[in-house]
Amino acid sequence: MPFDMTQPITFSFEEAGMQRVVAWQALIELxxxxxxxxxxxxxxxxxxxxxxxxxxxxxxxxxxxQDEMSQPVGISSIADGELGIAILQQFxxxxxxxxxxxxxIDWAQQMSLESLWLDVxxxxxxxxxxxxxxxxxxVGEVTAIxxxxxxxxxxxxxxxxx
Numbered sequence: 554m555p556f557d558m559t560q561p562i563t564f565s566f567e568e569a570g571m572q573r574v575v576a577w578q579a580l581i582e583l584x585x586x587x588x589x590x591x592x593x594x595x596x597x598x599x600x601x602x603x604x605x606x607x608x609x610x611x612x613x614x615x616x617x618x619q620d621e622m623s624q625p626v627g628i629s630s631i632a633d634g635e636l637g638i639a640i641l642q643q644f645x646x647x648x649x650x651x652x653x654x655x656x657x658i659d660w661a662q663q664m665s666l667e668s669l670w671l672d673v674x675x676x677x678x679x680x681x682x683x684x685x686x687x688x689x690x691x692v693g694e695v696t697a698i699x700x701x702x703x704x705x706x707x708x709x710x711x712x713x714x715x
Contacts, residue, residue, distance in 0.1 A: 563619070565616050569612040589701075609631075627644065627649060631657055673708065695707045
């Protein structure tokens with residue numbers, strides 16, 4: 554049963570765990586249908602990564618709730634200092650990206666991380682604007698890549714010092 558977008562929906566974050574593994578996998582499958590962004594990490598393999606290994610990591614699910622329905626509609630994470638956020642298109646534009654950024658940055662500061670980084674597609678102006686709002690700065694050169702589906706795109710690495 555889909556959410557009734559004309560009625561109030563509440564959102565919360567929970568750490569990804571086994572209790573929602575089936576819903577978590579379904580969310581990833583939906584996100585991969587909506588965008589090829591998830592492919593970037595594997596395409597990027599072999600390129601130089603910042604030396605940030607052995608740092609704390611977290612994966613959060615963005616949970617939407619309405620009446621008796623409760624399901625993940627977004628995922629956000631920090632691993633080895635890399636920040637990632639993905640929200641189903643139906644729920645974008647409602648400030649959930651900002652809420653995810655706030656939550657992840659707070660967690661990173663509590664864990665005493667020194668910085669966060671991400672790669673953003675240069676044509677994703679909405680995401681770039683959000684990251685700049687949180688003081689992420691461009692570092693390095695734009696990198697052209699070809700995704701497994703054949704689409705060519707360019708990535709810009711961005712860094713935030715905490």
